[in-house]
Amino acid sequence: MSEDHKKQLETHLWNIANELRGKMDADEFRDYILGFIFFKYLSEKLHLYADEILKHDNISFTDLDADNAKHVELLEAVKEESISKLGYFLYPNELFSQIAKRGNSQSVDSSNFIIEDLTAILNNIEKSTMGTEAEDDFGNLFEDLNLNSTKLGKSVDARNTLIAKVLAHLDKIDFNLQNSESDVLGDAYEYLIAQFASGAGKKAGEFYTPQQVSKVLAKLVTLDKTKIKSVYDPTCGSSSLLLRVSKEANVAYFYGQELNRTTYNLARMNMILHDVHYKRFDIRQENTLEKPQHFDQTFEAIVANPPFSAKWSANDLFLGDERFSHYGKLAPKSKADYAFVQHMLYHLDDQGTMAVVLPHGALFRGGAEGHIREFIIKEKNYLDAVIGLPANIFYGTSIPTCILVYKKCRVHDKDILFIDASEHYEKIKTQNYLTEEHVLKIIDTYRERQDVDKYAYVASLDEVAENDYNLNIPRYVDTFEEEEPVNLDQVSEDLKNLETDIAETDKAISGYCQELNIKTPF
Structure with a gap:
């Protein structure tokens, strides 16, 4: 246009x-x-x-x-x-x-x-x-x-x-x-x-993922592919993320689930509006964690921007649910981030790729989350990359976020790639956003999978284990900028010259005050 x-x-x-x-x-x-x-x-x-x-x-x-x-x-x-x-x-x-x-x-x-x-x-x-x-x-x-x-x-x-x-x-x-x-x-x-x-504040997260973030997710799950058999989003909102994947590769079938009734209606409208035939999409309305609708189906690509640290029941009955039973622990009631990850991994095809947006806390929080995180890396070896995003790029929240990329059959199964893109953004008024250049840098770095000074680091699994499976990006990507050394002799000389200047200025002011026959202010 x-x-x-x-x-x-x-x-x-x-x-x-x-x-x-x-x-x-x-x-x-x-x-x-x-x-x-x-x-x-x-x-x-x-x-x-x-x-x-x-x-x-x-x-x-x-x-x-x-x-x-x-x-x-x-x-x-x-x-x-x-x-x-x-x-x-x-x-x-x-x-x-x-x-x-x-x-x-x-x-x-x-x-x-x-x-x-x-x-x-x-x-x-x-x-x-x-x-x-x-x-x-x-x-x-x-x-x-x-x-x-x-x-x-x-x-x-x-x-x-x-x-x-x-x-x-x-x-x-x-x-x-x-x-x-x-x-x-x-x-x-x-x-x-x-x-x-x-303009919708916190409600915005219910139905919209910023376009450039969607583009990153879509490119990650379609890398070097022209066709995708199926794509799934367990918290699909208005389907914009699912449709974004179709701009990167030809998608045969779209699948999604959405809790909010109004947003679910928008999701179906959006599919039809983008000329996706009704036989090619299956969008359901229900609580994804509590009442999953796609059961034993697996998908070649999975993308999601789940509600950050949402609450869920964490009922002990879920320990018998195949999505969660292998881990031995459930995500806490107050933070369902890893419950969504577990749900998505269950539905991921053996040759598929999954990319999910999570709050930074999911990288390092302990307890049940730490246990699940370790199990995914140590026992399953599914985690392929950790990408840190800038703060304040989502509507309604300023918290920094990250993208976790998972694969069940990893080519690079001896290491995990860490990318720190947190300082790479443009600012419009109070909102930060990713430019096309920033998006391409993330994707190119993921594809090349090499160390980039102050931006990317390929960490061995042993190194991640030594860090107790804490994925906090600064532990791996050193973005420290050395300051120039201070010349103390020069500082001392500058201070002496400043004192001389002040004394001369005081003397001049005193002279002016005498001429005006007024008291000196010091």
């Missing part, structure tokens, strides 16, 4: 946000905007597909009328094909453009009241998938779009006017779906998610 087009897109999106700003919190109007974007996408995709089907009949989809007996057979044929291919169906008068036009109509002959129709249409999209393979992927997708919420306006007319304005703004955006190389929709979606994350 050109920079001009991108700026126009962002302007339209910002105008839409401003229509809702002040009426509700950022994460609430996020749900409305992204829901309407999704409706527009489904409409335009269906419209294009229907026109392609009807091309041989020399008729456009919007020319068909469900009330016209002559058109009923054609509509049924299009419906059958659409549900089979796309997973859903909309009638011509239910398309986004038709609703937007009706809602902003100034004609005295037609009503511009659209709330009831729009609510029915969103329900019809879900109903059209019932009894089909797409049912689970489309079910309750629009449940967060409460069009009768008083936050949209105190009266029905006020709500209708606001919704119509939002649809009008969105209708001006050309998603350019005909161009397979264009990802206007994906850019719009990611722009909005990033904007909401930056």
Whole structure:
């Protein structure tokens, strides 16, 4: 997308946000905007597909009328094909453009009241998938779009006017779906998610990983690969991390699990919005640690940014769970970081790669975490690399973080690579971020796997054992900068000269005071 087009897109999106700003919190109007974007996408995709089907009949989809007996057979044929291919169906008068036009109509002959129709249409999209393979992927997708919420306006007319304005703004955006190389929709979606994350404080971590961090994770698990059979994220948020992997390699199937219901809906929307066919993704909603949904499946690539030091039950019953039973101890109730690691390792394919973001404390905390960390390194030898990231690069928290890379069949099985990228970042206002140069330096260093002065160190397993399996990066990567030696003779001479200067200055001030016939201030 050109920079001009991108700026126009962002302007339209910002105008839409401003229509809702002040009426509700950022994460609430996020749900409305992204829901309407999704409706527009489904409409335009269906419209294009229907026109392609009807091309041989020399008729456009919007020319068909469900009330016209002559058109009923054609509509049924299009419906059958659409549900089979796309997973859903909309009638011509239910398309986004038709609703937007009706809602902003100034004609005295037609009503511009659209709330009831729009609510029915969103329900019809879900109903059209019932009894089909797409049912689970489309079910309750629009449940967060409460069009009768008083936050949209105190009266029905006020709500209708606001919704119509939002649809009008969105209708001006050309998603350019005909161009397979264009990802206007994906850019719009990611722009909005990033904007909401930056203003949503701690809630941001529920649905967004900064793009450059996602890029590092994605590149790590796809290194030297062009195809990935399957990728899994056990805390998938809005699926942005899963989709990032597909930008580095062709992914056959996507798998994810998400606890938050609203974010789970966003995850499924995001998949469909990025043209991932409903048969190619399996996103589930549940607590990953307590109620895992993918059971005995293994995955070639696993990426995750779990909630930092989240709480979990740590019930003793889990000691009989295959994900945790080999370790002899469970991660503490107050810090589930290693519970996520254990869960992910269980699902990692023997030839796969896993990259997970954790708080720095996971590198050195003792107790049960120290025991699990040692078991993974000493008994399993799965840890391949430790990468320290800068502080303050995640929205809502300033703590420093790290990336741990795991493989079950390691090529370099005699050592562990440590990279200290904590001081390599740019700053915008109060937020730190990784540039493309920083990302590539991390990846190139991981690929080369050699010592780099004050940046990377390849530590033998014996050395890690000598450190009691403490992975704190400064133990391995020496970033100490020697200061220039102080010349004490020069310092002494400078002090003498300073005293002389002060005495001369005092004498001059005393003279001025005598001339002015005032007391000397010293």
